[in-house]
Amino acid sequence: MPKIPAESAVRRAFKRRPARLRAGASACALGALALAAGGCSVKGGDNPNLIRGKQAFVAKCGACHTLARANTKGIVGPNLDAAFERGLAEGEGRSSLRGVVEAQIEVPNPEGAMPKDLVTGALRRDVAAYVEESAAKPGKDTGLLASAVPAPGAGKPAVESGGKLAIDANPEGQLAYTSATASGKPGPVTITMANMSGVSHNIAIELGSGGATAKGAPQAASSFISKGTTSISVNLKPGTYTFFCQVPGHRAAGMYGALTVK
Numbered sequence: 001m002p003k004i005p006a007e008s009a010v011r012r013a014f015k016r017r018p019a020r021l022r023a024g025a026s027a028c029a030l031g032a033l034a035l036a037a038g039g040c041s042v043k044g045g046d047n048p049n050l051i052r053g054k055q056a057f058v059a060k061c062g063a064c065h066t067l068a069r070a071n072t073k074g075i076v077g078p079n080l081d082a083a084f085e086r087g088l089a090e091g092e093g094r095s096s097l098r099g100v101v102e103a104q105i106e107v108p109n110p111e112g113a114m115p116k117d118l119v120t121g122a123l124r125r126d127v128a129a130y131v132e133e134s135a136a137k138p139g140k141d142t143g144l145l146a147s148a149v150p151a152p153g154a155g156k157p158a159v160e161s162g163g164k165l166a167i168d169a170n171p172e173g174q175l176a177y178t179s180a181t182a183s184g185k186p187g188p189v190t191i192t193m194a195n196m197s198g199v200s201h202n203i204a205i206e207l208g209s210g211g212a213t214a215k216g217a218p219q220a221a222s223s224f225i226s227k228g229t230t231s232i233s234v235n236l237k238p239g240t241y242t243f244f245c246q247v248p249g250h251r252a253a254g255m256y257g258a259l260t261v262k
């Protein structure tokens with residue numbers, strides 16, 4: 001298990017940031033969000049692209065962090081809404097969040113599970129600006145930001161053919177398969193899962209429509225991979241099955257779907 005420091009990095013960072021940095025950082029006005037295609041323009045050369053920031057957040061951070069507006073539900077690291085809510089409640093301005101996030105990306109806890117430099121350069125700034133804009137903020141993203149990332153599992157249904165069924169992991173790192181529905185005929189089937197995301201996943205199958213909740217031991221379960229393809233072979237009977245990922249937290253976050261056999 002990764003060691004999580006007793007005091008959150010956000011709190012520590014808030015405390016050590018010099019006052020002049022806390023005050024001066026940029027903040028996009030709410031109104032600017034609607035026009036956020038190119039990010040909101042603030043002062044001198046600082047023009048973060050919130051759309052890119054959100055996309056990269058979902059791809060690089062969301063598997064480990066919950067952030068409501070990004071619709072990510074990872075549980076490896078702290079819930080970022082909760083982490084920042086505390087800071088904001090203690091009187092820090094929202095504009096100080098960006099520096100905190102950038103610093104965390106550059107210098108995560110060396111004993112923690114967060115890899116260093118997941119995003120760099122302008123993209124790091126964009127990700128941090130998106131977190132600054134959206135953490136601990138009720139409501140949903142609007143305008144172009146709302147459609148920046150496709151809904152997880154919205155791909156067209158996977159259909160079995162000749163005893164083969166492909167159900168791939170979301171390649172952008174979302175805790176989801178590309179499709180939340182699949183269908184097939186009874187009999188022996190090999191279910192393959194390609195995973196190009198870099199986030200560890202597997203595919204398991206159980207009888208019934210358990211949805212996000214596990215129902216005891218699965219009928220079959222593949223190995224865990226973060227890049228490549230894995231598969232399971234099962235003998236399907238008519239009925240409804242649930243396919244899901246067994247990495248802790250992934251099924252609860254939405255990485256499951258329904259397979260109808262008839």
Ligand code: HEC
Pocket residue numbers: 002003004005007008009010011057060061062063064065076077078080083100101104105108109110112113114115118119127131
């Ligand atoms: C592999 C899992 C993982 C990924 C991917 C990841 N993090 Fe983290 N993150 C953690 C863990 C674990 C911690 C707590 C330990 C630490 O501070 O390093 C953490 C801490 C943080 C904190 C401090 C929160 C607090 O309460 O102090 C922030 C901010 C943060 N991460 C942002 C990000 C951003 C932005 C990204 C994407 C660029 C990201 N993380 C990607 C696991 C991850």
